[in-house]
Amino acid sequence: MKASKVVLALLMAITSACNGETTDATEPITAGDGAASPVAAIDELVKAIGAGDFATASRFAVPGQAALASLAEGASFDEVAGALRDGDEEIAANFWSGFAQGAGTFLAGELTAAESGTLEEEDHVFHQVTVSPDGEAERQMLTQDVEGHRVDLFASFGAGLAERMIPPVERLLGTQTDDARLILVRLQEIVPSLLVASQMAANTGSVTQQILALVELITRVN
Secondary structure, eight states: OOHHHHHHHHHHHHHHHHTTOOOSOSSOOOOOOOBSSHHHHHHHHHHHHHTTOHHHHGGGBOTTHHHHHGGGGTOOHHHHHHHHHHOOHHHHHHHHHHHHHHSTTTTTSOEEEEEEEEEEETTEEEEEEEEEETTSOOEEEEEEESSSEEEOHHHHHHHHHHHHHHHHHHHHHTOOSHHHHHHHHHHHHTHHHHHHHHTOTTOOHHHHHHHHHHHHHHGGGO
8 A cells, every 4th residue: 555545544534533523323432442363453443444333443443542643633632632531432433434435445345464573662562464455565554452452553654644743742842731731641652653653664764754753742841
């Protein structure tokens, strides 16, 4: 899958969440466990996306990451902080819904998924899964075991998020509110994910620098 297509899919997903679009669920989405293995996380995510069951798909994003990613498309600090406090299952569902709309057959069609090793960063273990969609180039996705395996959005898609995350994080650094402080604390938790994303072989040099620039901003308050 070409990098430009991944970026488009991410931005569509995040815009959908920030604009308040919702899935077809008539009741609030409740939190659930992840999958039993890295490959199972991808397989179950693909199954849910294929069925249009984005409430179930929401389980396969690391909790809190979809809320943080929504900063990239202008979500307000109070909206992001509220989702971090109360659960971001609705945003995660809309993330995958938008991803499915923007990514064509990727994660929505026939594919094979196979474990391809682990990476460690700051005591976090990231499980690599090579995803090979039918007729498309393979790409790496990464999961973490957080009450079951879930896709780490920033480790997997950091290349598409970093540049657009930088301006809101710069604003956060100058904002002295409880919401801003909460978001900054939670952003520091994704630093290992971003560092892993910066190591991906598919990155261009400029993408790697954008990811590392975001890391530098997030860690500036330490």
